[in-house]
Amino acid sequence: MPTIQWFPGHMAKARRQVTEKLTLVDVVFELVDARIPLSSRNPILDELIGEKPRIVILNKSDLADAVLVQKWVAYFNDQGISAVPIVAQEGIGMKKVMSEAKRLLKPKFDRMAAQGRKPRPIRAMSIGIPNVGKSTLINRFIKKNVAQTGNRPGVTKAQQWLKLNKELDLLDTPGILWPKFEDPEVGKKLALTGAIKDTILQLDDIALYGLEIMKEKYPTNLAARYRLTETEMTLAPADLLMLITERRGFIDDYSRAAEMIIYEIRSGKVGRYTLDEVPKNLANETSKK
Structure with a gap:
């Protein structure tokens, strides 16, 4: 398979917009594909997000190796990052995402209450590479098809604020890929799971x-x-x-x-699978716990 490079103009614009809007949100929902939890993480996001509270949401966990899903949750927790496996298509795990967001933001909202400020919804930003299920996540939260979905990358083209319920306001962002995959294997995994348009391969x-x-x-x-x-x-x-x-x-x-x-x-007809391996040192540590 040839080296894959894919960076449409709207993605470069989205990267700038994410940086500008981060100051407006309380928490970042970073969606990844549970089958490739590292390969589907954009390496520039750590730099963009910085110290902002974050929840890594492992979507499509029903298609991933069940044992490895839990090991990946442990991996992110070990990095000091909250992680929640979900199946956005079925609405599974959504309550856990909200409860984790409330837990992370409790100190901030307690301070706001102590200052006499009125309660308000949590403001979150959804972010991730194309076709990890951001729009499906939104539709499950609000229980309406307000966000366009499609099993192909690049459906969401612009940022949009959505009032999902009385507890959550969400800024949806287009999927952002990065200019070049340094590891060719990453590009292959993204292609196989559908994060890159089939028409260019x-x-x-x-x-x-x-x-x-x-x-x-x-x-x-x-x-x-x-x-x-x-x-x-x-x-x-x-x-x-x-x-x-x-x-x-x-x-x-x-x-x-x-x-x-x-x-x-x-689609999982060949069975559940996870293509990214948990770093061996952590896998050994978690197996002993």
């Missing part, structure tokens, strides 16, 4: 990477989905693609098979 490249990494990390899931024998599991990704194309009755339509494989990996 070759689908067969993404599918071949998907077969390769699933074969490496979750071979049982891959074998079960495509009914692969032990011998067939030793095939190279390109040969596996040809075999699956034939087995699904697509004859020589490898592009159709590639598209199907990508869809089935993204």
